[in-house]
Amino acid sequence: TVQHEKHGFQTEVKQLLQLMIHSLYSNKEIFLRELVSNAADAADKLRFKALSDNKLYEGDGELNVKISVDAEAGTLTIKDNGIGMTKEDVIANLGTIAKSGTKDFFSNLSGDQAKDSQLIGQFGVGFYSAFIVADKVTVNTRAAGTQASEGVQWVSEGEGEFAVGDIEKAERGTEIILHLKEDEKEFLDTWRLRSIITKYSDHISIPVQLWKDEVAERDGPDGEKIPAEPGQWESVNKATALWTRDKSEVSDDEYKEFYKHVSHDFADPLTWSHNKVEGKTEYTSLLYIPAKAPFDMWNRDQKNGLKLYVQRVFIMDDAEQFMPTYLRFVKGLLDSNDLPLNVSREILQDNKITQSIRQGCTKRVLSMLEKMAKNDADTYKSFYAEFGNVLKEGPAEDFANKDKIAGLLRFASTHNDGNEQTVSLADYISRMKDGQEKIYYVTADSYQAARTSPHLEIFRKKGIEVLLMGERIDEWLMSHLTEFEEKSFESAASAKVDLSDLDDEETKQAKEKAEKEIEGVLERAKAALGDKVEEVKFTHRLTDSPACIVASENGMTTQMAKLMQAAGQ
Ligand code: ADP
């Protein structure tokens, strides 16, 4: 018997378990996808480690996942010969949630089951999903390269605690035994299991095998004898790395399931792009745009980047060197033929191959987004609502693709009623008035403030569209975006604004007359304000308000001044 030591789950795990069991019940079969996905990750990790230490294979280099049932005991077992876990690993991985964004996830929970089950989908469930169908889970595991006596057993009923003990385990890797709940015995049926594996795990690159019981000798239809078949492991999936297959042979559902495996996301992606690049640098990329932003997209320590493979061998997760920061939401993988197998993050950092792949991947993503914007406006709208503000970092970061990125941006505008960002710069230009040279915009603390800005009065009067910007990032964006299709941008709050070219003769004369009539006012205002202002000028840009403050021609905009002030400058 195993001597167990009791541990309490981290509070968040307890909450997650509760929530998951209730909200994912209608989708309970996904537990198998999660466990197979973990087994495949464990195989990837072992292969990588074994590159520098072949002994870790312990003479068994055929990595696979084996699934079997014991009908009498009511158990379902998922066994892999991957990297395995040490006792410390077990306690950390199966007792806490190490995921980034955990705090945000829990603070977003509302207690409303429908809403929360949406959120949990975004958060991802992983190993703990075993408790949707099991009332007890036993994990037996041993880390590659350790002694048989260093095996570890983890047991839990999915409530407040788990127990850990030492066991003998001859085979390296992890075995997960689910003691199925009374009404979940359907998962003892191998046909059911086979169909779940085919549906969710076909893309897994190592064999996923089901145990097939022996069949006794029997009579055929014509009285002949059909020989007995011994019990054996049968592979259920294709077991070829999905990205190495030809695009035309991969179905949309397979791409979607593969996305869930590589991204640990639970929802379908919005779109993807799969490419084999040949020539000077050779690589395959499979890039996905998620449907939802992760909880921690604005967190600086957020993990992002692609899964990196070299010649089909997994090398690392979160290789962030292959995507610019403003595309950090992109998920997927990269398989390079040129990088060395012993490549490290340091080597990637300053590397010609990295740069060339990064340029290629950036172009792919931008054209994927262009295509989406052109062909599927609704999807693009939902993409932009999630990631538009990240994309706005682009013009400052990626000079070479500035125009492409600008073409992808969307704004609120005086042309529309809502605050949704839907107007493209091309839309704006197509509506410009005869004689209008500039693209006008106004930045403020909110869309509402932008929309009610007194700077807009003259534009309204003249029927000139102004882009409304109310996001924090907009000021930063506009300091890097100077022109689009040869039209330059001008803040509606700038002193430079001059719409007189659009005046007719009558208006010009009326303006001169008006200025004469109140000649003394300027002097009095100057005297009263002293050196608080640079200058006091007549303006014809206001229609209802008597006066407004504008930024000087060479100075920063008022919004930028506020930002600087807030930053203590
Ligand atoms: P994720 O896969 O998103 O990291 P999971 O909840 O699915 O989250 O798994 C938690 C962690 O437990 C994994 O990151 C891994 O370190 C460990 N783990 C789970 N299953 C296995 C396994 N079969 N072999 C080795 N480690 C595993």
Ligand code: MG
């Ligand atoms: Mg997982």
